Amino acid sequence: MKTSQAWSMDIMIAIVLFIGTIFVFYSVLSAKQSPKTDELQDDASIVLESIVSEDSDIGILDGAEVNETKLEELLGMEYSEIKKKMRVENEFCIFLEDEEGNVIYITQDQPGIGSDEISVSEVPCG
């Protein structure tokens, strides 16, 4: 009876320690990664919102349709200038894909608008 009670207490302590360790491990990992992905997520939302908004001075859409003139204006701007207007910290790339997942080149040799650090089908974005 005594032996059985001691075993039960040991098991409980072990389980508590195990769960506590997992919790601490998860907390440490979360503390290290979440801020970055959240930031990227926020930046992506800002970039998307900036180019789809008709009120934005770097928007490229009229309704749901790309306005070629606005697109050309955006293409004519420096990446650093666009980034500054959008007020984002991280590198970004904007590009178009057709229904079959193929890249639609915005210009003859440019798959998108954005950072050279991001490549689309092995071609620098901007």
Add this chain to the structure above:
Amino acid sequence: MVIKIGIVLIFLLVVLLGLSLVNGVGLQCAVATDCIAPKIPVLKISNPAGGHAEIPSNNDYAHKVCCEGSGFVLGNSCGTANSLTILKISSATNAHVQIPSFTTYGNDMCLSTSGSLSISCDYKPACSSDETCLASISANNNAQIADCITDHYPQKICCKCDSGTVSGNVKNTDNENIEGARIDLIQDSIIKYTAFTNTLGDYQIDGVSCGTYDIIVSADSYVSSAKVDLFLPTADPDTSNFILVPGTTCEADCTYAGDNIVHKECNNINGCTFYDATAMEVCNFAQPGWIRDYNNIDPVNCPDGDCAIECAEGIPERKVGVKASITCKKENIIKLTKIINYKGKLTKLIVITCG
């Protein structure tokens, strides 16, 4: 040498001026040995330099006063609704002549026209630029007759196309009559006559002075149509009937002036040109710059029949599909997607952030 060139240039100028005057007259007459259709003989004369006259059906004299109408059919019948007595002659042959205001000679020489066209003649020392000279006569009565070139006699028989009716019909490309279409007859950039079509698409303009006009036909929701440098009035239905293409005015990018939609009806109008019939069909109702599938085998630009074309004036280009794959120099990537319309096709707008 310089003088010779000058003479040649002056000669050419005179010829061109003469041709322009003849074209403007609408009625042309001259003395010749044979009247080649559509010219018709009005009377015959014994000698171009001066002599007697005979009726056209007689064959004693070799020289004929031949006339023709520009844009209308001319005849030499007398007594019809649209006939005019030009001259009276004393007998069937070897005759003296008198102008129609005299009534002692029994043989009338006439010009007649079809439709409502009217011709008028005057007898005077010189014909004006809108008149044609049929012959010269020695007097108004009991006269001899000669051609106008030798200028043998002082009195000229000057005739001209006076006026007539222009009528026609306006339909659309579905063969439906267009009511309320406006027809303008323009001469020297000035609108001289205007009419509108009735419920049957018909129009009629009476009393149109003979001359060269442009006809412009316009109607709401249709592309205006023009025919230029026409001698009017005319009985030719090809001249006065119009078929209008729906829309307003076609522009060079194959859209109507009032919209931004490509219309196949604009093909070959105002500079709009489609690559071919397939391009015309696939781009119809697209917008300029939109990409459309071009699934037609074209030996030059699309040998496999699987191409795309930029509307409306592009050429077929083979589709090049490169699957999108993203790489970033840093470890984290976030991708957001929004469906948009790009060049007329549903397209994914993708935003990548990397950090």
